[in-house]
Amino acid sequence: MSLLCLVLALSLLGVRGLGDPGPLEDVVIDRYYIPKVCLREVQMGDFVRYHYNGTFQDGTKFDSSYDRGATVAGVAGVGRLITGMDRGLQGMCVNERRHLIVPPHLGYGSIGVAGLIPPDTTLYFDVILLDIWNKEDKLQITTVSKPQRCNRTVENSDFVRYHYNGTLLDGTPFDSSYGKGSTYDTYVGSGWLIKGMDEGLLGMCAGEKRQIVIPPFLAYGEKGYGTVIPPQASLVFDVLLVDLHNPKDGISLEHLEVPASCKRKAVTGDFVRYHYNGTLMDGTLFDSSYSRNHTYDTYIGKGYIIPGMDQGLQGVCIGERRRVIIPPHLAYGETGAGNKIPGSAVLIFDVHVIDFHNPTDPVEIQTIHRPADCNVTTQDRDFVRYHYNCSLLDGTKLFSSHDYESPQEATLGTNKIIEGLNNGLLNMCVGEKRSVIVPPHLGHGESGARGVPGSAVLYFELELLHREPGVPEGYLFVWHSDLPENLFEAMDLNKDGEVPAEEFSEFIKAQIAEGKGRLMPGPDPEKVVNDMFQNQDRNKDGKITAEELKLKSDEDQVKHEEL
Numbered sequence: 001m002s003l004l005c006l007v008l009a010l011s012l013l014g015v016r017g018l019g020d021p022g023p024l025e026d027v028v029i030d031r032y033y034i035p036k037v038c039l040r041e042v043q044m045g046d047f048v049r050y051h052y053n054g055t056f057q058d059g060t061k062f063d064s065s066y067d068r069g070a071t072v073a074g075v076a077g078v079g080r081l082i083t084g085m086d087r088g089l090q091g092m093c094v095n096e097r098r099h100l101i102v103p104p105h106l107g108y109g110s111i112g113v114a115g116l117i118p119p120d121t122t123l124y125f126d127v128i129l130l131d132i133w134n135k136e137d138k139l140q141i142t143t144v145s146k147p148q149r150c151n152r153t154v155e156n157s158d159f160v161r162y163h164y165n166g167t168l169l170d171g172t173p174f175d176s177s178y179g180k181g182s183t184y185d186t187y188v189g190s191g192w193l194i195k196g197m198d199e200g201l202l203g204m205c206a207g208e209k210r211q212i213v214i215p216p217f218l219a220y221g222e223k224g225y226g227t228v229i230p231p232q233a234s235l236v237f238d239v240l241l242v243d244l245h246n247p248k249d250g251i252s253l254e255h256l257e258v259p260a261s262c263k264r265k266a267v268t269g270d271f272v273r274y275h276y277n278g279t280l281m282d283g284t285l286f287d288s289s290y291s292r293n294h295t296y297d298t299y300i301g302k303g304y305i306i307p308g309m310d311q312g313l314q315g316v317c318i319g320e321r322r323r324v325i326i327p328p329h330l331a332y333g334e335t336g337a338g339n340k341i342p343g344s345a346v347l348i349f350d351v352h353v354i355d356f357h358n359p360t361d362p363v364e365i366q367t368i369h370r371p372a373d374c375n376v377t378t379q380d381r382d383f384v385r386y387h388y389n390c391s392l393l394d395g396t397k398l399f400s401s402h403d404y405e406s407p408q409e410a411t412l413g414t415n416k417i418i419e420g421l422n423n424g425l426l427n428m429c430v431g432e433k434r435s436v437i438v439p440p441h442l443g444h445g446e447s448g449a450r451g452v453p454g455s456a457v458l459y460f461e462l463e464l465l466h467r468e469p470g471v472p473e474g475y476l477f478v479w480h481s482d483l484p485e486n487l488f489e490a491m492d493l494n495k496d497g498e499v500p501a502e503e504f505s506e507f508i509k510a511q512i513a514e515g516k517g518r519l520m521p522g523p524d525p526e527k528v529v530n531d532m533f534q535n536q537d538r539n540k541d542g543k544i545t546a547e548e549l550k551l552k553s554d555e556d557q558v559k560h561e562e563l
Contacts, residue, residue, distance in 0.1 A: 044077030156189030243281030268301025380413030381470025383521030
């Protein structure tokens with residue numbers, strides 16, 4: 001029979017405290033272990049849980065809660081325990097240990113307990129207090145640490161993810177999320193948690209740490225839980241809130257840095273290149289484009305990325321930095337992604353937009369300076385000489401003609417430069433300065449080029465230095481006046497019936513000097529003249545005959561560049 005049952009039985013008989021009081025007038029208390037921290041002491045009316053060994057003076061054990069494998073629980077100071085135990089428990093702290101000597105008149109008196117405790121017996125108890133609470137108790141919440149930045153706190157109906165260590169009031173652990181390797185994920189205020197935890201999580205910030213002490217009537221009460229939580233046990237939870245969201249949440253945006261000038265904002269269908277750091281709400285980094293040294297490139301609003309990011313990139317400016325906070329139902333949901341994004345995780349992306357464009361974008365040209373006497377402008381097939389600076393839209397310098405000994409040269413419309421730059425050089429006057437923005441489909445495309453990232457928008461600063469009029473496509477030379485009546489005879493300077501390379505070159509140069517015609521412009525006129533000769537020397541014997549010489553306008557084939 002347990003001590004509590006004995007006390008109750010003898011109380012009903014009305015014999016507690018009868019008999020010779022013996023040599024002791026009161027309980028003798030030896031507080032042989034007192035914990036350094038004592039937040040509360042037993043008072044009358046408190047509910048207590050404790051373990052004990054009960055012995056006689058000679059050391060013979062008559063009862064032990066340890067042997068039964070269950071603590072004793074009851075209310076102190078209201079007559080439900082023997083008077084000696086009631087007095088001996090007063091003022092105790094959790095984890096305090098006491099030796100109690102209870103004289104017979106404060107124990108079982110002159111009657112004793114048949115077959116167990118003789119009459120007029122002094123009792124010796126070794127007691128450790130494990131728990132204490134009162135029906136008037138409330139939840140005890142202690143904030144251990146709290147982040148400086150807290151934009152939102154837990155409310156009822158929120159879904160939370162948290163880690164915890166759960167112990168009894170005496171420090172005995174009964175459960176821990178850390179040991180399971182995952183957070184505890186649940187709704188708050190929906191009855192899925194014990195009432196004390198439902199209340200204790202309210203008002204928490206992501207990253208906050210709390211200690212929550214829950215009295216039994218807000219925990220598992222008289223039944224306890226399994227073998228790890230005894231009946232009437234106070235519970236202590238050390239909680240770290242990892243993140244929170246509500247199923248009704250949309251994304252949240254924080255504009256960290258917005259350029260002073262923003263001529264255009266991204267919309268659905270635009271192709272965006274951006275860098276990002278992705279973290280969980282507790283700051284854990286799960287991904288970063290910076291670590292790969294490559295932007296993330298994608299269309300927005302077309303479902304190629306998680307819905308929250310699709311929404312979060314709408315309206316961005318080139319160069320903008322923004323924070324996008326995405327609830328799990330707009331990210332990776334309950335399943336998470338890989339081993340770095342847990343299920344039901346809120347994601348935070350710190351984004352830096354490098355550039356964006358639309359596949360329908362044309363070249364964007366802005367004139368910085370145009371000479372007043374601008375009468376002649378560049379056309380396709382013209383030979384031009386120009387200076388340029390080329391950079392990305394975030395200002396990253398790529399190339400510059402100023403880094404070389406001479407300006408850049410090109411013949412427009414011959415596919416020698418990217419289409420967007422070619423377009424940007426058209427209709428320019430010598431001395432004109434322009435800025436030109438080239439979308440990637442008119443630049444180096446998705447694959448990029450050496451030193452140019454894939455899908456990059458390019459920014460050019462151009463200055464036209466020189467222009468030479470071009471010739472039609474397929475031509476190396478054009479006449480400014482009527483041709484000689486017999487071209488071959490005019491070309492055959494020594495009248496020997498054949499024109500070698502030297503004679504051909506002399507004739508062409510004479511026409512140019514007299515203003516009768518011009519070569520296709522370019523950096524090497526000798527090469528152009530030689531190409532002309534090779535086109536006419538059809539049998540490759542080093543000379544041209546009357547039968548070989550043909551004007552391009554007279555030919556049906558267009559695969560050779562000829563006169």
